[in-house]
Amino acid sequence: MLIDTYGRVATDLRVSLTDRCNLRCAYCMPEEGLQWLAKPDLLTDDEIVRLIRVAVTDLGITEVRFTGGEPLLRPGLVGIVERCAALTARPQMSLTTNGIGLTRTATALKAAGLDRVNVSLDTLRPDVFKTLTRRDRHHDVLDGLRAAREAGLNPVKVNTVLMPGLNDDEAPDLLAWAVEHDYELRFIEQMPLDAQHGWKRDGMITAGDILTSLRTRFSLTPEAEERGAAPAERWLVDGGPHRVGVIASVTRPFCGACDRTRLTADGQIRTCLFAQEETDLRGALRSGAPDEEIARIWKVAMWGKKAGSGLDDPAFLQPERPMSAIGG
Structure with missing residues (x-):
C-alpha cells in the first residue's frame, strides 16, 4: 500500500497527461509566455500505462483520474483509457477537462472504459467566459457537457471557481442551471496554484461566501453520508435528489483524510x-528499473507525505509549478 507516517493510505491516483491547454483561465495560466514541457520529457503512452499498472496491481490504487493541462489534447488518451480498463483489478476511471473536445471524444472514451467526467465551467455568460479564459469557447463547453451526458459518462460533474468582480454573483444561477440539466455542481475555492503567483487570500471567494449566496435561493441540507476522503462537502438541494458540493481547500482543509497521490506528465x-x-x-523507468523498484520508490515518496498543505503556515510558499503542470 501507499501509506504515510500519519496512517493515510493513497488509493486515488491523479495522472497529468499534458501541461498544455487550449484555454488561459485567469486563475491558472497567464495569457502568454508560459513555457511548455519539452516532448522528450513527457512520459510516453506506454510509460503512463506501465506506471498505472504498477499503481493498481502492486500499490492498491483503485481510482485513476486523468488530468492536465487539458487531457483531451493528449493524442493517445482513448488508447490509454482502454489499456487501463483491461487491468486487474480494473480501476474506476474519470477525467477532469475543460469540455472542449468532448463532442468528438465522449462516445469513444465511454467505449474505452472511462466512467465519468468533471468539466470546468465558471460562468453561464459567454462574455464573462471570454474574459476569464481569454478564449471564445463557451458554446463548445456546453456542447461538450451535453455530449458527456448523452454518452453515459455519469454523473457529469461541473467544477466552478468564483472570482471577485467577474462571476461571484453567479452561484445561485449556476446551481439552478445544473439542477435543470442534471449535472452535479461543485464550487472550488481559488487556490495558490496560478502560474503568475497572483493569488491573495484576502481576495478569494470562500466556501462561506458561496454557501451564503446559494442559500438566498435554495435550501441546503448537509448530506447524511460520511464524507470520507472526498474533497467536496456536499449538500442536498431543496431536499434532494440533486446535490451541490464545495471544495474548500483553503478555508476548510481536508488533509487529514487525503487519499491521493499524483503523477505529473513528466513522470514525477x-x-x-x-x-x-x-x-x-521517469528516470527509473528509462534506466530499466523493474516494477518492484518503481513500486519501492513510490512507497518511499508517499511515506514522507506531510501532515497538511501548509496553507495556514505564515512561511507557506506557493509551489513553483502551476496547477496546469501539476494536474488537478
Whole structure:
C-alpha cells in the first residue's frame, strides 16, 4: 500500500497527461509566455500505462483520474483509457477537462472504459467566459457537457471557481442551471496554484461566501453520508435528489483524510498539490528499473507525505509549478 507516517493510505491516483491547454483561465495560466514541457520529457503512452499498472496491481490504487493541462489534447488518451480498463483489478476511471473536445471524444472514451467526467465551467455568460479564459469557447463547453451526458459518462460533474468582480454573483444561477440539466455542481475555492503567483487570500471567494449566496435561493441540507476522503462537502438541494458540493481547500482543509497521490506528465510523484518536493519515476523507468523498484520508490515518496498543505503556515510558499503542470 501507499501509506504515510500519519496512517493515510493513497488509493486515488491523479495522472497529468499534458501541461498544455487550449484555454488561459485567469486563475491558472497567464495569457502568454508560459513555457511548455519539452516532448522528450513527457512520459510516453506506454510509460503512463506501465506506471498505472504498477499503481493498481502492486500499490492498491483503485481510482485513476486523468488530468492536465487539458487531457483531451493528449493524442493517445482513448488508447490509454482502454489499456487501463483491461487491468486487474480494473480501476474506476474519470477525467477532469475543460469540455472542449468532448463532442468528438465522449462516445469513444465511454467505449474505452472511462466512467465519468468533471468539466470546468465558471460562468453561464459567454462574455464573462471570454474574459476569464481569454478564449471564445463557451458554446463548445456546453456542447461538450451535453455530449458527456448523452454518452453515459455519469454523473457529469461541473467544477466552478468564483472570482471577485467577474462571476461571484453567479452561484445561485449556476446551481439552478445544473439542477435543470442534471449535472452535479461543485464550487472550488481559488487556490495558490496560478502560474503568475497572483493569488491573495484576502481576495478569494470562500466556501462561506458561496454557501451564503446559494442559500438566498435554495435550501441546503448537509448530506447524511460520511464524507470520507472526498474533497467536496456536499449538500442536498431543496431536499434532494440533486446535490451541490464545495471544495474548500483553503478555508476548510481536508488533509487529514487525503487519499491521493499524483503523477505529473513528466513522470514525477507529488504527494500533495502544494508539495515543494517531487520524486522522479521517469528516470527509473528509462534506466530499466523493474516494477518492484518503481513500486519501492513510490512507497518511499508517499511515506514522507506531510501532515497538511501548509496553507495556514505564515512561511507557506506557493509551489513553483502551476496547477496546469501539476494536474488537478
